[in-house]
Amino acid sequence: MVDDTLLETRHLTKEFAGFVAVNDVSLRVRRGTIHALIGPNGAGKTTVFNLLTRFLPATHGQILYRGEDITHARPAEVARRGLVRSFQISAVFPNLTVLENVRVALQRKLGTSFHFWQSERSLDALDERATELLAQVDLASHRELLAVELPYGRKRALELATTLALEPELLLLDEPTQGMGHEDVGRVTALIQRVARDRTVLMVEHNLSVVADLSHVITVLARGSVLAEGPYADISRDRQVLEAYIGSAEPEAAV
Amino acid sequence: QGKGISDGVVKLGVLTDMTGYYSDLAGPGSVLAAKMAVEDFGGKVDGKPIQVVSADHQLKADVASNTARKWIDEQQVDALVDLVSSSTALAVMPIVNEKKRIALFSGPGTTAITGDKCNPYTVHYTYNNWALANGTGREVVEQGGKSWFFITADYAFGKSLEEDTSAVVKAAGGKVLGSVRFPSPGTTDFSSYVLQAQSSGAQIIGLANAGQDTVNSIKAATEYGLTKSQKLAGLLIFISDIHSLGLQTAQGLYATTAFYWDHDDASRKWAKRFQSHPDNKKKAMPTMVQAGVYSSVRHYLEAVKAAHTDDADAVMAKMRELPVNDFFAQNGRIGPDGLHRHDMYLVQVKTPKESKGPWDYYKILKTIPASQAFPSVEAQKCPIAVKK
Amino acid sequence: MQALFGQLLLGLINGSFYALLSLGLSIIFGLLNVVNFAHGALYMSGAMVAWLLAQYLGIGYWPALLLAPAVVGLVGVVIERTMLRRLYQLDNLYGLLFTFGLTLVIEGLFHEQYGNSGNPYPVPEVLQGGVRLPFMYLPEYRAWVVVVAMIVCFGSWLVIERTKLGSYLRAGTENPRLVQAFGINVPLMFTITYGFGVALAAFAGVMAAPIYQVSPGMGSNLIMVVFAVVVIGGMGSILGSILTGVGLGVIEGLTRYFYPPASSVVIFVIMALVLLVRPAGLFGRQK
Amino acid sequence: MASPLAAPPVELLRVTDLHAFYGESHILHGVDFSVNQGELVTLLGRNGSGRTTTLKAILGLTGRRTGSVMMNGRETVHLPTHQIVHLGIGYCPEERGIFSSLSAEENLMLLPKVGGGGLSVDELYAMFPNLRERRHSQGTRLSGGEQQMLAVARILRVGARLLLLDEITEGLAPVIVQALGRVVRQLKERGFTMVLVEQNFRFAAPLADRHYVVEHGRIVDMVTQHELASSMEKLHRYLGV
Amino acid sequence: MSEALRAGASVGWPVARVRGAFAVMFVAGLVLPFFVYPVFVMNVLCMALFASAFNLLLGYCGLLSFGHAAFLGAAGYLCAHAVKDWGLPPEVGLLLGVLLSAGLGLVIGGLAIRRSGIYFAMITLGLAQVVYFLAVQLPFTGGDDGLQGVPRGKLLGLLSLEGRYAMYYFVYAVFLAGFFAIYRAIHSPFGHVLRSIRENEPRALSLGYDVDRYKLMAFVLSAALAGLAGATKALVFQSETLTDVHWHMSGEVVLMTLLGGMGTVMGPSVGALIVLVLQNYLSGFGSWVTVITGLVFVVGVLAFRRGFVGEAIALAKKFPF
Ligand SMILES: Nc1ncnc2c1ncn2[C@@H]1O[C@H](COP(=O)(O)OP(=O)(O)OP(=O)(O)O)[C@@H](O)[C@H]1O
Numbered sequence A: 001m002v003d004d005t006l007l008e009t010r011h012l013t014k015e016f017a018g019f020v021a022v023n024d025v026s027l028r029v030r031r032g033t034i035h036a037l038i039g040p041n042g043a044g045k046t047t048v049f050n051l052l053t054r055f056l057p058a059t060h061g062q063i064l065y066r067g068e069d070i071t072h073a074r075p076a077e078v079a080r081r082g083l084v085r086s087f088q089i090s091a092v093f094p095n096l097t098v099l100e101n102v103r104v105a106l107q108r109k110l111g112t113s114f115h116f117w118q119s120e121r122s123l124d125a126l127d128e129r130a131t132e133l134l135a136q137v138d139l140a141s142h143r144e145l146l147a148v149e150l151p152y153g154r155k156r157a158l159e160l161a162t163t164l165a166l167e168p169e170l171l172l173l174d175e176p177t178q179g180m181g182h183e184d185v186g187r188v189t190a191l192i193q194r195v196a197r198d199r200t201v202l203m204v205e206h207n208l209s210v211v212a213d214l215s216h217v218i219t220v221l222a223r224g225s226v227l228a229e230g231p232y233a234d235i236s237r238d239r240q241v242l243e244a245y246i247g248s249a250e251p252e253a254a255v
Numbered sequence B: 001q002g003k004g005i006s007d008g009v010v011k012l013g014v015l016t017d018m019t020g021y022y023s024d025l026a027g028p029g030s031v032l033a034a035k036m037a038v039e040d041f042g043g044k045v046d047g048k049p050i051q052v053v054s055a056d057h058q059l060k061a062d063v064a065s066n067t068a069r070k071w072i073d074e075q076q077v078d079a080l081v082d083l084v085s086s087s088t089a090l091a092v093m094p095i096v097n098e099k100k101r102i103a104l105f106s107g108p109g110t111t112a113i114t115g116d117k118c119n120p121y122t123v124h125y126t127y128n129n130w131a132l133a134n135g136t137g138r139e140v141v142e143q144g145g146k147s148w149f150f151i152t153a154d155y156a157f158g159k160s161l162e163e164d165t166s167a168v169v170k171a172a173g174g175k176v177l178g179s180v181r182f183p184s185p186g187t188t189d190f191s192s193y194v195l196q197a198q199s200s201g202a203q204i205i206g207l208a209n210a211g212q213d214t215v216n217s218i219k220a221a222t223e224y225g226l227t228k229s230q231k232l233a234g235l236l237i238f239i240s241d242i243h244s245l246g247l248q249t250a251q252g253l254y255a256t257t258a259f260y261w262d263h264d265d266a267s268r269k270w271a272k273r274f275q276s277h278p279d280n281k282k283k284a285m286p287t288m289v290q291a292g293v294y295s296s297v298r299h300y301l302e303a304v305k306a307a308h309t310d311d312a313d314a315v316m317a318k319m320r321e322l323p324v325n326d327f328f329a330q331n332g333r334i335g336p337d338g339l340h341r342h343d344m345y346l347v348q349v350k351t352p353k354e355s356k357g358p359w360d361y362y363k364i365l366k367t368i369p370a371s372q373a374f375p376s377v378e379a380q381k382c383p384i385a386v387k388k
Numbered sequence C: 001m002q003a004l005f006g007q008l009l010l011g012l013i014n015g016s017f018y019a020l021l022s023l024g025l026s027i028i029f030g031l032l033n034v035v036n037f038a039h040g041a042l043y044m045s046g047a048m049v050a051w052l053l054a055q056y057l058g059i060g061y062w063p064a065l066l067l068a069p070a071v072v073g074l075v076g077v078v079i080e081r082t083m084l085r086r087l088y089q090l091d092n093l094y095g096l097l098f099t100f101g102l103t104l105v106i107e108g109l110f111h112e113q114y115g116n117s118g119n120p121y122p123v124p125e126v127l128q129g130g131v132r133l134p135f136m137y138l139p140e141y142r143a144w145v146v147v148v149a150m151i152v153c154f155g156s157w158l159v160i161e162r163t164k165l166g167s168y169l170r171a172g173t174e175n176p177r178l179v180q181a182f183g184i185n186v187p188l189m190f191t192i193t194y195g196f197g198v199a200l201a202a203f204a205g206v207m208a209a210p211i212y213q214v215s216p217g218m219g220s221n222l223i224m225v226v227f228a229v230v231v232i233g234g235m236g237s238i239l240g241s242i243l244t245g246v247g248l249g250v251i252e253g254l255t256r257y258f259y260p261p262a263s264s265v266v267i268f269v270i271m272a273l274v275l276l277v278r279p280a281g282l283f284g285r286q287k
Numbered sequence D: 001m002a003s004p005l006a007a008p009p010v011e012l013l014r015v016t017d018l019h020a021f022y023g024e025s026h027i028l029h030g031v032d033f034s035v036n037q038g039e040l041v042t043l044l045g046r047n048g049s050g051r052t053t054t055l056k057a058i059l060g061l062t063g064r065r066t067g068s069v070m071m072n073g074r075e076t077v078h079l080p081t082h083q084i085v086h087l088g089i090g091y092c093p094e095e096r097g098i099f100s101s102l103s104a105e106e107n108l109m110l111l112p113k114v115g116g117g118g119l120s121v122d123e124l125y126a127m128f129p130n131l132r133e134r135r136h137s138q139g140t141r142l143s144g145g146e147q148q149m150l151a152v153a154r155i156l157r158v159g160a161r162l163l164l165l166d167e168i169t170e171g172l173a174p175v176i177v178q179a180l181g182r183v184v185r186q187l188k189e190r191g192f193t194m195v196l197v198e199q200n201f202r203f204a205a206p207l208a209d210r211h212y213v214v215e216h217g218r219i220v221d222m223v224t225q226h227e228l229a230s231s232m233e234k235l236h237r238y239l240g241v
Numbered sequence E: 001m002s003e004a005l006r007a008g009a010s011v012g013w014p015v016a017r018v019r020g021a022f023a024v025m026f027v028a029g030l031v032l033p034f035f036v037y038p039v040f041v042m043n044v045l046c047m048a049l050f051a052s053a054f055n056l057l058l059g060y061c062g063l064l065s066f067g068h069a070a071f072l073g074a075a076g077y078l079c080a081h082a083v084k085d086w087g088l089p090p091e092v093g094l095l096l097g098v099l100l101s102a103g104l105g106l107v108i109g110g111l112a113i114r115r116s117g118i119y120f121a122m123i124t125l126g127l128a129q130v131v132y133f134l135a136v137q138l139p140f141t142g143g144d145d146g147l148q149g150v151p152r153g154k155l156l157g158l159l160s161l162e163g164r165y166a167m168y169y170f171v172y173a174v175f176l177a178g179f180f181a182i183y184r185a186i187h188s189p190f191g192h193v194l195r196s197i198r199e200n201e202p203r204a205l206s207l208g209y210d211v212d213r214y215k216l217m218a219f220v221l222s223a224a225l226a227g228l229a230g231a232t233k234a235l236v237f238q239s240e241t242l243t244d245v246h247w248h249m250s251g252e253v254v255l256m257t258l259l260g261g262m263g264t265v266m267g268p269s270v271g272a273l274i275v276l277v278l279q280n281y282l283s284g285f286g287s288w289v290t291v292i293t294g295l296v297f298v299v300g301v302l303a304f305r306r307g308f309v310g311e312a313i314a315l316a317k318k319f320p321f
């Protein structure tokens, strides 16, 4: 069968004013897997995300997506190719309603986004799909609320729904469960599992139990470079990883 | 319009700068002057009441033309008064021409008003750039100020003032070494231009600017010791400028003016009334513009009275026919080009010692007879005047 | 060539004056995030107050140099306490609009009272006369302006940058509630800052009184230029606006010499260019 | 309590019938709880239950608030925020509140002292090595976790006696979380009093003397350290696990 | 722009009522010239269009342009010049004006769009000052005197616009066209993208929207419509002067928009009305005009920040009727 690598980075490196945040990272994300990127704080995970989505230019190195070189593509273009991210700190459109938030994402596929002469009623067609997506994260009941008024955890859920609206082929999730209460964590974990069936996911997560439950492959970053890679079972026993990241304690099972 | 006073009232619209640079030399003072003229005239002409309205044109041509239109269309204003600053004056001229109303200009200076842009309904009453140029320019050259350099405000008024003066200077056998044009409004610091004037080595520095610009340039000139080696000739100086400069700074300055309150009994009498009038908050003496407004309104009303109508053509005819004789002008005449030709005065600013008190600012060096003070009708390139 | 030196020196003089003016604006701009459009009007007030002191109380230049800023500064404090402080948390658009309205009120009132043709204000005796340099005649008063401007500028810069005050203010503008939650009396701090910035404007006004026409309109021409200075220098960077002020003064001076008509626009061209190349201005820190 | 042998506990913070609003919306409906000298209590609850708001209300950071907040015997609801804090309170906000216009170190040094016995800068850098490494970089350029560390470190410096900590383990790597656990324990030994808002119950459980459960802007239950084992059931229900 | 935007985002009236309101205003516009001095009303219409165009940028993209006078004036000058000196018919004059400001918009916008907030404002200001400078220096603009005595000519060579009512209804038509163009743009798929960009730019980017392109598009639209207003104004007053290119005008449009309520459809027009009425009916009072106008802004900012319409909407939300 053909090489099933969806995303590949070669010697990816990012320096900030002499400080090397990401150092010669070569990743391979295989189609249909959930790939977790973990590592101590400041290891360079978010920066890697920023490089992949072209929010930051790489100092050197190469990014291949579906075998095509996207190292110099524009951010919006990367997104349109189906490589979509969520943010570490929740990113919603605060003064749009929950529904509108999702609709903005759906709207792009209509291809009418530059049509300033067309009526907005042409967008109502999207409401159904939008509500569906909201239902997936239990926000359907809040669809008329302004996004600002949601508590933190809910905002993250909304962001996830918006991201899914793009039906991305590769989903980049930066700490999807951060700041969520347990019930939300459970729900989001389940959700990710569900959407991952027909997608590939690359995620950063500090909540080990979530990582344990979800991920097929784990790459551990430390000080910008890859420390270890493999399935959870191995990683959680790797001595280096233990001291650099997991620490003495066992992985935390959800309370 | 038929004969008689249209719509039973004679309405005068004083359109002037109420808030800008010229609001002290015209502005509320011009309104007051117009009102005084009406009062003195008895408030009625041909048994019909006389009204005065006023507005601020903010020195903006468009505001001026809008207000003029509105007044004429909406309130049947019969005559527009003052219009300080050339651009606002030029802006209303097409309107009065189209709508057959009368414009009595006192504030503006550009010779175009009675020159190539002239029309049959406009009276240019108090002064024009040619008169200033001629008065100050020629006199100074004759006193030996042969080489000139100009500090010019870079807009219509300034440029035309510079051109006219250069012509006079050359005609009188002087020469112009150059000039520098500064953006106006928008220039506060003139030291750079003063320095250029200094290094030009000219004997006379002509200030082809007005109001705040004049004041600031004179301040800078004295400060940088220009006045030690060279002489300043203010081409458009109002008594209000002297007041704000103070004699210490202004002394020795030459100027040409159409009116000085301390000229004779008549002028003193009127000026004192003006100064002590309750509406004159700042208790300032009248400037030549304000005096001109009074006189022009007065003359207009006389003409209406004589013509028994406010019909523009008839009134203009009368205004041309009747001579002006009051504290402002002796035997002044309005020509076919609309220019009011009357005597002008060449004055010099007194030294602090010479001055006996507030507002005692000018020495009258000489009276320039009307015939010399203003350009002849022929010299003006006014089409309608030549036809006649 | 001779003349060129002269123009350079003049540029420097005006520049230092711009620096003094933009200093206050920059402090308010950068630290309170308020686009203080009223700065020009307050500068004018400084000059007018000085003139009033002389006119009605016979108080001369030297006392006025302290009194006028004190008076105007006090007015500033009142404005801040009663009105301005409600706008900190909003987009600085509102601050701009508010202070613009304030400008109209202040200028209008002075105009109503004292007219527009301005008033004389003599150069203090000790500073009359001047020195003859090889290429030009330098009035002592202008020299004095340069010296004082420089002292005041760098003085305030040291106070703000070298003490913790600077970081308090910067943090305070980002998130006042939180800074207050760390035990700092933010409101008081802001009041003082605004008062100080305003006093600086008035101070510049007194400095200007003897050389420019003292009239209600005297500030409105300057304000835009001073804005440009602050923006080019980098909002909030006090050193930035000081240096930029001087630099632009010189550039403007040269323009006046080579192509006067452009002297009123050159600064804005530079501003546009600088912002295109360096988004946060020459010395501004990027957010 | 901190130790069963200790003399009768001295009350440091008492909150009674505290109501708080954000503009129109009424968020806290009469919160009552108290914290003793040297004690560590947590506020547990679901998202949006009002724990953050409670902390904010104590400091007067919400909109209008009514009720009573006694800080060691002194009524504070009428005081302006900065004065309340000088009674010896340190606050670590949920959203971290790192200042982008200051460097990491400036952020760290920003806060004025509000009491004696704070940790020294060296101690803090020893505790959070990343911070020393990144100290000159702009505050908000730090990684999410680094910002979190900075937010905690900065209030340990000022020598506050009461620490209000909102979601301090948020987005931190397990190692750091454990380190933080040790720090909190140390602080307790040094006699600091702490109110901890935590999602990470596993982190909070072993540290806390008492747990308050917040629901819809009210305290609905309280569980002490030694009741913990017995009342897991109940807690899970509250937290919807 | 937090505060302001909330006002902007909350134009949540039922369509029917919005329609009703518009209908009433439409009729009002038809009969107004019989009660109020037409030239004044025309001026209001032009400025209302100008402000609405500006609001498209400020209210819906969160971009504060401080150089919009450049578009108003440039179009005005070209239109006036074309009609007066080239003898072109008015509609062509308008068209040329619009094209010019659209082009200018492309240039200025293209440069400025990469910055945001006060920096964006300052770049636009700077470039607009250059346009002003050109207006002063270029030979055909008549410098300080401006262009006077511009003929209104015959529309499409048929209908003479010299009569006061003919001109009025022409201007009214232009205004309606421009206004509804803006209204539609705001309530179009494009408008929705703009709002999301204004709300959270990086997020919009990550959703695959080329943020800068959308902003630039909005900028050009706004510039072109501002140009339409300017060209029309020139025909109305039969003159064009520096006033229209001066930064005061750029400031004035900000004031109008905020006074009326930024991010609301009607706000800018209402703001324009308020400001012009103030200027018009106070113009007898000398310096007091300045003071009063100033006070209006001060009070407006302190007490009615959402602007006239914004506050009205807020009220309507509170006490639905
Ligand atoms: N724009 C920047 N300028 C300078 N340094 C930066 C910048 N962005 C990130 N860094 C540094 O690069 C390192 C990696 O940052 P990054 O945000 O990728 O960490 P991370 O792995 O996401 O950590 P966390 O799990 O805490 O989010 C950090 O030390 C951070 O300080």
Ligand SMILES: Nc1ncnc2c1ncn2[C@@H]1O[C@H](COP(=O)(O)OP(=O)(O)OP(=O)(O)O)[C@@H](O)[C@H]1O
Residues within 6 Å of the ligand: A149, A150, A151, A152, A153, A179, A181, D022, D025, D027, D045, D046, D047, D048, D049, D050, D051, D052, D053, D054, D094
């Ligand atoms: N600025 C605000 N304006 C209006 N409502 C708010 C604001 N901040 C919070 N709320 C509302 O107050 C309620 C309590 O919020 P709070 O942040 O205290 O919850 P929490 O218990 O801290 O949960 P978490 O922090 O885990 O989301 C929530 O319903 C939230 O929607």
Ligand SMILES: [Mg+2]
Residues within 6 Å of the ligand: A045, A046, A047, A088, A174, D143, D144, D145
């Ligand atoms: Mg991260």
Ligand SMILES: [Mg+2]
Residues within 6 Å of the ligand: D051, D052, D053, D094, D166, D197
């Ligand atoms: Mg919280």
